[in-house]
Amino acid sequence: LYSIVFYLGAGTLAGIAPFYTAAVTRADGKERERLERIGWMTVGLLATLTVPLVWFAPAWLKSFGLEPRLLEQGQGFTRALALTLIPMLGVVLYRTVLTAAERPKVFLKVTLAMLPLNALGNYVLMLGFGPVPAMGPTGAGVSTLLVATTSLVVLVVIARRASPSTLTESNTDPSSDRRGMLAVLRVGVPIGIATVAEVGIFLAATLYAATLGAADVAAHTLTLRTAGVAYAVPQALLQASMVRMARAESLRDAHAGHAVVASSLWLSTLFGIAIFALLAGSAEWLAARFFDGSDVGVTAARLALGLLILLGLTEFIIGPGSAAAGLLRGRKDTRAPMVYALVGHWAVGAPLGLYLCEVQGSGATGIWIGLAAGTLVTTILSLARLLGVRPTIS
Structure with a gap:
């Protein structure tokens, strides 16, 4: 709560x-x-x-x-x-x-x-x-x-x-402050809802994973802890992209705006590739160090190997999506990204994860496939919005 x-x-x-x-x-x-x-x-x-x-x-x-x-x-x-x-x-x-x-x-x-x-x-x-x-x-x-x-x-x-x-x-001027506060809330409340949608899906996934077997819970726990560290990179790029785009908007500099978009997307893609390579390359080592040699530990390590690779794929996907979200925030465009987060994570990712777990019996792997799919939908929609909407600068 x-x-x-x-x-x-x-x-x-x-x-x-x-x-x-x-x-x-x-x-x-x-x-x-x-x-x-x-x-x-x-x-x-x-x-x-x-x-x-x-x-x-x-x-x-x-x-x-x-x-x-x-x-x-x-x-x-x-x-x-x-x-x-x-x-x-x-x-x-x-x-x-x-x-x-x-x-x-x-x-x-x-x-x-x-x-x-x-x-x-x-x-x-x-x-x-x-x-x-x-x-x-x-x-x-x-x-x-x-x-x-x-x-x-x-x-x-x-x-x-x-x-x-x-x-x-x-x-x-109190009246000016009130008007300014309303303007901030119009931009900020959608960001808050989108943030809760993103964080909430992982909280819900963890609560659901707790109902699965011991090996699934253990593998999910390792993957979630690793995700908490890896998520810092796209989040930092989001903040940097937002600031640079807001600066370009305030200067009404079209060239700077285009440069910010290009550099943000390229950097996020490169960092995404690096994180994917790092997680995929170290997945076996992490799983082996985190779990013991018991039957549950061996099963959890095998599951975690696949989940960490899935996490790397998710981080690769989320990079450009986070950059796009930051760039849109710099333009004060936050309502559409809020809808994209709700649709991607809760209308696509959550139902898919539940289907794979409950119907297909995929366990924790199904959860993370759902999370990856939701992230993919959110990223595609955010990029389409970013590249399809004309900037306000001219």
Whole structure:
């Protein structure tokens, strides 16, 4: 639940990126501050809607037949995560702003600096240390809350030092902010829904895989963990493509726009080939190192070999699709890609995966064939949209 809510909020906040990139390109400091203010208004709106949903989750999840005692035990952790949404959405806002300003290294450094703090917080608050009592799972939630808040404070300080305020109460326009917020939401909400569609299909696949045999579950787990690492590459290309296209749009530079499209698609294809080759070449080695020599382990290793190759194929497909999605975001074209994600993953991928598992008995292999097919449909539709729609620049 937390993951779905968070990704919806993070995707919605991504709607500010093309506007902020345009302001950076024009060196418009006042517009940048206005957009940051709009970003905080959006964070407030999202937090108001999502925090209660997670906070009261143990109460309303009982209606789904979950064990009441288990829900009660996790209540402290759930409520800590609910509060964590507030600083985490703020962190996402500054990640979006820094990426749009082509300063992603700042966010990377802050994130890396927080990793040991998070590990220390988990150890102290979960297990107890000195006068600090052991809080168990609730301690992990509290640690996440503290680290997220610290990250946000650091990012706010960095942002304020980098761009001292130039706005006063007399030159702010609340009505302009409201209109700007609506414009951001029109771009951002479809991104949020598309993000949930993409993340949700993998969450659903994992829940379904848990109903299969032990070997299928183990093979799926290895493949999913590997996918989490591999997915970082197309996601980074998506962000870079969006920023460069938004810059070309703001300059109304047709030549730059065409160059961004060509370079983004070529780079995504080359990286896709490299990832496919890496996964296909190391699949046997990974499977052998991950599983033991038991009967279940041997079966899981054999399944994982095919799944990792399928993952490589999926990553090859998703590369151009992610680049296309980023380029379309740079044009503020997000509604059609949202529909493509829903159709590809949920109208094609999910039914196909279920058919292969339930009717053909393909197990985890059927799940990943469905995921690959859904990704292929989404990519084809996104590329058709990108190459078939005339850019707004001239």
